Amino acid sequence: MKSLAARHDQLADTSFQLEVLSQGLPTGRTFPAFGQRLLENGLYPLKPSQLTVLQVNVGKMCNQVCKHCHVDAGPDRKEIMTRETMQQCLDALVHSDITTVDLTGGAPEMNPHFRWFVQELSQLGKQVMVRCNLTIILANPRYHDLPQFFQQHRVHVVSSLPYFTSSRTDAQRGDGVFEKSIKALQMLNGAGYGVEGTGLVLDLVYNPAGAFLPGSQKSLEAEFKQRLNHLYGITFNSLFAITNLPISRFLEYLISSGNYEGYMEKLVTAFNPAAAANVMCRNTLSVGWDGQLYDCDFNQMLELPVQANAPRHIKDFRQDLLAARDIVLNQHCYGCTAGAGSSCGGEVV
Template sequence: MKSLKVLQNPLAQSENQLAILENQREHKHAPFKDKVAALGMFPLQASGVDIFQINVGKMCNQVCKHCHVDAGPDRKEIMTRQMMQLCLDVLAVSTIKTVDLTGGAPEMNPDFRWFVTEIKKQGKHIIVRCNLTIILANKRYHDLPEFFKANQIEVVSSLPSFTQDRTDRQRGDGVFEDSIKALQMLNAIGYGRAGTGLIINLVYNPAGAFLPPSQQALEIEFKTELANKFGIVFNNLFAITNMPISRYLDYLLSTGNYDKYMEKLIAAFNPAAVKNVMCRNTISVSWDGFLYDCDFNQMLDLKVTPGHSQHLSSFDLDALNNRNIILKQHCYGCTAGAGSSCGGAVAE
């Protein structure tokens, strides 16, 4: 599998990219907050915390070109069991019903399985963002499908295309073949099949500097192609717009596509998507316990509004339920076209 260069100074990168988004280019692109203000929705406020999204570490067996986390095999950031216990303590006294585990490859955290079983004891619904290839990466991961099934985990997995060439160009050589094998393993134990309650959803990200097509039409195409060619079934397809941050922003700048892409996002701004953006009902938790409005803000180190609890150690759900959302230029990515979130389109 091909490897891309992994950033060695993540904090410096987040600061530099934020400067690019907010300072060097803003004179060319209308501030996102002005768009929201014109709708009478500024400051944009949270509607309550329904989803607790936890990044358990940035270590990953892949180095995907579009990854907004800059995840890879060389990343050392990892959530400790002590921090996981703090998450559990917060969840135990909250009304939050859904826990969304992400990374990197979350399964590479050595305490991943312990964490999942402890969350399950609280009766929470668990989503795991599995890259599929981790299942085949090492023998110790081969039983992940059975572990997912035993804990009734909803699996969400990236698959940029139903063709090998396009998938491997975005995610690395051999990724498509391993992803297909992993999907077949999940299907074999009931995932994606009617009546089992075992949910497997796929995620599509565009491979270039363009917006995703209709999620509904794309889902039909994916289901037809994967079923006919490989006998694979799945529940839903999420079409997610690539956010102009991290590796994808580097790609846009290096190819001279930044301004054109931002213009596409702004031109496709959809007021109907604003009220349903994921930051309004989600709290994103970093591997070291800091709190963010969303996973994208986390990668730019934009913590929740100052004055609210910004770390698990001072978690205040009532305050977070009513907080103002931090808005920057990358937010255009969540409101373009049908809108975009970790659960796909928000305005269709």
């Protein structure tokens, strides 16, 4: 076993040559390196556990421009996964233990090969999860049958809804988004989603609207369920409370509003070793729209690929080599380990 001094040297030589978030930011504060906190708690280097989820970003094009979006997605984005790259994902899945494929974007449904991809994944026997922004269902007549398409393939639908009021939702996601989201949720309920006994899972995602951590996921879920059912007759399965990470549009907001230092201090102070031990990058591999591989969706947006000694493109997928890699870390990782932790499935402890 390496000595503590040797581990410190390894730390200095690897992960924290990449502290991109501390470069050029208007702050006089410095914060402990994330890897250092892991080392102090016996978690460095952070290694994969069992790879069970492939999260695939099929493109950055979206019908919305949300203020908190870490993908910087929007209608003007042209990055779209090709059918060839999707086939490479399918080929990789045949030779893996992955059980769940999590499709994200942008609005993943805007990829012209989206439905073909879902069908092929279903035929492989994979659980397909789609991160649907809800308004896409109403954006164009060609999307109106998405609830029925999801139903046909038993897709697990995960949808963002910042709050159960129009003012807070529209402030974060754009004018009119709340009304369209409510209508889309009612359409999904009509197709059996979120309805007891159907087995069709509809989960919601909550992101804080400002520079603060989310409240208790359990309490938020109870409140969302009560309000949405009482006001609109909407039912759903679970609510995921997700911490906003200091990257992309949310980082721009933190800097422009003078909240960057204070928010980072909140994240660093709330560091939880139990959350760090259960972060999603330990069982999830992220695939970019171009097939490049990342430890998580957030690293993907920061262009921090998997460790160099592991395959870096889905066409070169090797589960054994990927299982042996060290997970690439950076200061934004504090967002996934603050408090009860945060993942694409909400709290982790």
